[in-house]
Amino acid sequence: MITEILRGDNLSPAIDALKKGEVVAFPTETVYGLGADATNSRACQKIFEAKGRPSDNPLIVHVLDIKGLESVLAGSMPKAAAVLTEKFWPGPLTVIVPSNDTIPPLVRGFMPTVAVRSPSHLIARALIAAVNRPLAAPSANRSGRPSPTRVKDVWQDLHGRIPYIIDGGDSLVGLESTIVDLSVVPPLLLRPGFIGLEMLESALGERVLIPGAETPHKAPGMKYRHYAPRAPVIWINMREDHHIERAIVRLQKKFPNMALMAPGKWQRMHSGSFVTLGDTTEDMARQLFSGFRELDQRKPDAIVVVWEENDRGVGLAVANRLGKAAALEVKEEGPEKQVTE
Ligand code: TXA
Numbered sequence: 645m646i647t648e649i650l651r652g653d654n655l656s657p658a659i660d661a662l663k664k665g666e667v668v669a670f671p672t673e674t675v676y677g678l679g680a681d682a683t684n685s686r687a688c689q690k691i692f693e694a695k696g697r698p699s700d701n702p703l704i705v706h707v708l709d710i711k712g713l714e715s716v717l718a719g720s721m722p723k724a725a726a727v728l729t730e731k732f733w734p735g736p737l738t739v740i741v742p743s744n745d746t747i748p749p750l751v752r753g754f755m756p757t758v759a760v761r762s763p764s765h766l767i768a769r770a771l772i773a774a775v776n777r778p779l780a781a782p783s784a785n786r787s788g789r790p791s792p793t794r795v796k797d798v799w800q801d802l803h804g805r806i807p808y809i810i811d812g813g814d815s816l817v818g819l820e821s822t823i824v825d826l827s828v829v830p831p832l833l834l835r836p837g838f839i840g841l842e843m844l845e846s847a848l849g850e851r852v853l854i855p856g857a858e859t860p861h862k863a864p865g866m867k868y869r870h871y872a873p874r875a876p877v878i879w880i881n882m883r884e885d886h887h888i889e890r891a892i893v894r895l896q897k898k899f900p901n902m903a904l905m906a907p908g909k910w911q912r913m914h915s916g917s918f919v920t921l922g923d924t925t926e927d928m929a930r931q932l933f934s935g936f937r938e939l940d941q942r943k944p945d946a947i948v949v950v951w952e953e954n955d956r957g958v959g960l961a962v963a964n965r966l967g968k969a970a971a972l973e974v975k976e977e978g979p980e981k982q983v984t985e
């Protein structure tokens with residue numbers, strides 16, 4: 645199959661393809677998605693095939709607004725869903741609710757619930773409106789690879805496997821949406837994202853739990869290896885500069901061809917491949933996946949990332965994705981540990 649890249653002002657071939665039951669990769673504010681008519685099981689089957697995705701891993705259904713959510717919901721609107729969608733839609737928040745029969749079992753991973761999100765990206769919205777159907781769309785990467793945040797990432801993973809990729813520039817957020825399960829009480833944060841835990845809790849006025857060892861609920865996709873580049877990722881999760889410096893030197897000896905992703909000030913220490921990480925956690929979120937892909941192409945023997953964990957806002961999401969990608973996390977040793985943490 646020949647893959648064509650479409651400009652954002654030339655959507656009609658993509659709209660026609662979606663109406664005919666084909667798949668199209670399109671931009672959203674979080675990451676690029678691989679979409680199909682969510683009410684058409686055969687069309688959605690092609691998403692699983694193009695990605696090489698296991699069929700028990702359900703897709704997110706994209707709608708325009710709360711009316712779109714109502715159209716796939718079984719029963720009455722959970723209060724929490726009304727509150728959160730009113731506050732955060734359109735935007736990077738996915739809610740899990742009981743599903744009616746509009747969405748075929750394949751899309752839901754054969755579960756009674758469905759994941760629904762209203763993207764804010766204008767191209768995504770234009771497609772949903774023109775096709776006049778909810779669009780099922782997981783991230784537009786080959787299964788197991790980092791989510792794509794640039795059109796060239798989608799091309800790298802899926803060219804030859806899908807007819808169209810719509811170019812919408814680089815993703816604004818860079819990490820996948822926050823997923824909150826509202827089919828259970830209290831709500832569960834299944835995947836952290838740009839909408840942080842404290843934003844959800846203050847909107848709802850109640851606790852949102854993070855699934856842990858003691859809760860059985862997890863997003864089905866979370867059991868699969870995720871977000872990982874080919875080279876092993878080593879995360880230097882430290883605060884003190886002299887500790888970071890020592891860790892970099894030690895790793896350089898162990899991995900002579902290592903690549904480094906770090907704030908700009910560390911470039912002086914590393915003559916090999918380097919990706920500069922911005923100063924804020926939002927920058928880090930935006931740059932993480934593209935940084936992995938950029939460095940991976942240079943075939944390093946390790947990708948070392950310098951970033952100190954925090955749990956504010958999108959910090960929890962960055963720590964979650966980096967933690968999943970990392971083969972090894974290096975923390976501060978020595979007596980300073982007790983002092984600083
Ligand atoms: O930002 C995003 O959410 C992007 C863009 C394209 O919208 N999409 C995305 O989709 O990240 P995907 O398939 O890569 O991640 C969807 C996650 C998976 O971990 C899946 O298991 C979970 O959502 N999920 C989907 N339906 C679910 C359900 N009914 N119950 C629990 N988890 C569900």
Ligand code: MG
Binds near residue numbers: 791
């Ligand atoms: Mg994905």
